[in-house]
Amino acid sequence: MNDDTLNGKVVLVTGAGAGLGRSICVDLAQHGAAVVIAAPGTNGAETAQLVESYGVGRHVTADVTVAADLQRAVDTAVEDFGRLDGIVHNATSRYSSGVQAIDDITDEVWDDHVAVSLRGAYHCARAGFAALRESGGRFVLMTSPAGIEGSAGRPAYSAVKGAVRGLVKSLAVEWGPHGVTVVGVSPLAMTPAMADAYVADPLLERRLSELVPLGRVGDAATDVAPVVRFLLEDGSRYISGQTIVVDGGRFTTL
Amino acid sequence: MGSNPAIPTKGTGVRAVAVLGAETAVGAAVVAGLTGSGFAVRTVSDDDPIPGETGAVIDAGPLREPLTVGELVSLSNEEWAAVAEAPLRRALHVLQRAHQSLRGNGGRIVVLLPSLVMTGAAGVAAASAAAEGYRSLAKAAARAWGAERIAIQCVLVPTDINRPGLQPPALQSAPDLASVLAALLDPRLDLVTGLTLAADGGIWMTS
Numbered sequence: 268m269n270d271d272t273l274n275g276k277v278v279l280v281t282g283a284g285a286g287l288g289r290s291i292c293v294d295l296a297q298h299g300a301a302v303v304i305a306a307p308g309t310n311g312a313e314t315a316q317l318v319e320s321y322g323v324g325r326h327v328t329a330d331v332t333v334a335a336d337l338q339r340a341v342d343t344a345v346e347d348f349g350r351l352d353g354i355v356h357n358a359t360s361r362y363s364s365g366v367q368a369i370d371d372i373t374d375e376v377w378d379d380h381v382a383v384s385l386r387g388a389y390h391c392a393r394a395g396f397a398a399l400r401e402s403g404g405r406f407v408l409m410t411s412p413a414g415i416e417g418s419a420g421r422p423a424y425s426a427v428k429g430a431v432r433g434l435v436k437s438l439a440v441e442w443g444p445h446g447v448t449v450v451g452v453s454p455l456a457m458t459p460a461m462a463d464a465y466v467a468d469p470l471l472e473r474r475l476s477e478l479v480p481l482g483r484v485g486d487a488a489t490d491v492a493p494v495v496r497f498l499l500e501d502g503s504r505y506i507s508g509q510t511i512v513v514d515g516g517r518f519t520t521l
Numbered sequence: 522m523g524s525n526p527a528i529p530t531k532g533t534g535v536r537a538v539a540v541l542g543a544e545t546a547v548g549a550a551v552v553a554g555l556t557g558s559g560f561a562v563r564t565v566s567d568d569d570p571i572p573g574e575t576g577a578v579i580d581a582g583p584l585r586e587p588l589t590v591g592e593l594v595s596l597s598n599e600e601w602a603a604v605a606e607a608p609l610r611r612a613l614h615v616l617q618r619a620h621q622s623l624r625g626n627g628g629r630i631v632v633l634l635p636s637l638v639m640t641g642a643a644g645v646a647a648a649s650a651a652a653e654g655y656r657s658l659a660k661a662a663a664r665a666w667g668a669e670r671i672a673i674q675c676v677l678v679p680t681d682i683n684r685p686g687l688q689p690p691a692l693q694s695a696p697d698l699a700s701v702l703a704a705l706l707d708p709r710l711d712l713v714t715g716l717t718l719a720a721d722g723g724i725w726m727t728s
Contacts, residue, residue: 368665385605385650392594426612
């Protein structure tokens with residue numbers, strides 16, 4: 268598969284060193300986008316290698332908790348490719364899959380969740396707005412079922428993923444007049460974080476496969492990345508302010 | 522109405538409610554209204570422990586100004602931290618303190634959140650993050666503490682935040698939020714938790 272629905276577009280992806288972020292980068296490149304791969308560690312270079320086997324990528328060592336790092340990633344897009352059409356904020360705390368009671372949340376865990384998911388979104392917005400306004404671009408923020416229904420075992424993760432959904436709603440209203448859309452994506456997908464969650468809760472996989480009408484947890488590359496891609500394509504230009512749930516029919520709620 | 526083992530309410534002789542954010546206009550009205558209805562209301566600051574004999578905790582703190590600080594990209598880092606991150610951390614601490622107070626006897630927690638900040642408006646993105654984060658954290662707590670007979674609801678209340686072009690509320694009578702809250706403390710709502718109730722006269726009706 269190598270169609271070019273994103274030909275000529277430039278997309279920055281955070282948390283791109285592994286898991287869903289890597290899958291998104293590869294999918295975007297397969298469909299013609301130039302991808303700026305923002306990751307704090309060396310695994311971003313591995314993603315870049317993969318991306319370059321399909322298209323064009325630039326690896327930028329970037330920690331989303333550092334505003335200057337995001338600015339450098341945006342500058343790389345604009346200077347190397349002449350534009351920025353989309354940002355996918357996928358980075359999430361290394362504590363995302365950890366189970367912790369609300370009463371036991373430590374400052375270290377809370378601060379990391381807030382810094383990566385929430386402040387990282389703010390940094391993306393600050394760094395990317397001018398370029399996105401120029402292109403009539405897209406800001407896609409990865410959230411989670413935990414940010415919709417709450418998770419008893421992962422309350423800090425629930426809080427920041429819910430906060431991201433709040434940001435999506437008002438920022439969509441704020442940026443709409445500038446021609447920029449803002450969308451959340453809530454995936455249920457097999458990722459390294461989900462694998463960790465399975466280890467922490469051995470019954471989780473069975474519960475999910477029973478609960479999800481399609482009978483399985485989604486695949487990051489084939490079930491979720493194509494939806495993110497769609498949200499960066501021209502055909503989704505009228506979608507904004509929503510959280511798109513990609514979960515095999517798990518949520519059938521009001 | 523049967524007796525309720527979880528919530529000390531009317532007829533049991535104990536109707537103790539702790540209110541945080543009582544200095545806000547809504548918080549003050551809630552204190553006055555519940556007091557007038559016979560509840561024993563204690564106002565609690567963000568720094569004080571919540572009394573142990575409390576049957577319910579109402580948090581009006583999220584209605585504190587400022588909610589509007591301007592477009593997200595124009596915020597200073599300090600403004601972002603003050604309007605998005607600090608209120609979210611406060612939410613964690615409020616729920617932890619409420620749990621300390623209610624554990625063992627059960628009870629109810631009601632979080633008051635600004636309606637249009639929750640549904641989206643320009644100039645309030647940082648506040649929207651804090652408010653929706655609080656709601657999500659409250660749901661996490663509702664799941665975790667249900668076995669302890671602690672129920673948690675969120676109530677969306679009108680503020681002066683505006684979204685141009687939006688229809689006016691369907692109901693335009695003067696809000697009596699204390700009555701809404703008294704209803705949420707009623708033992709007949711034993712089976713309700715994790716609820717979000719829009720007590721804003723009906724602005725959005727999308728759920």
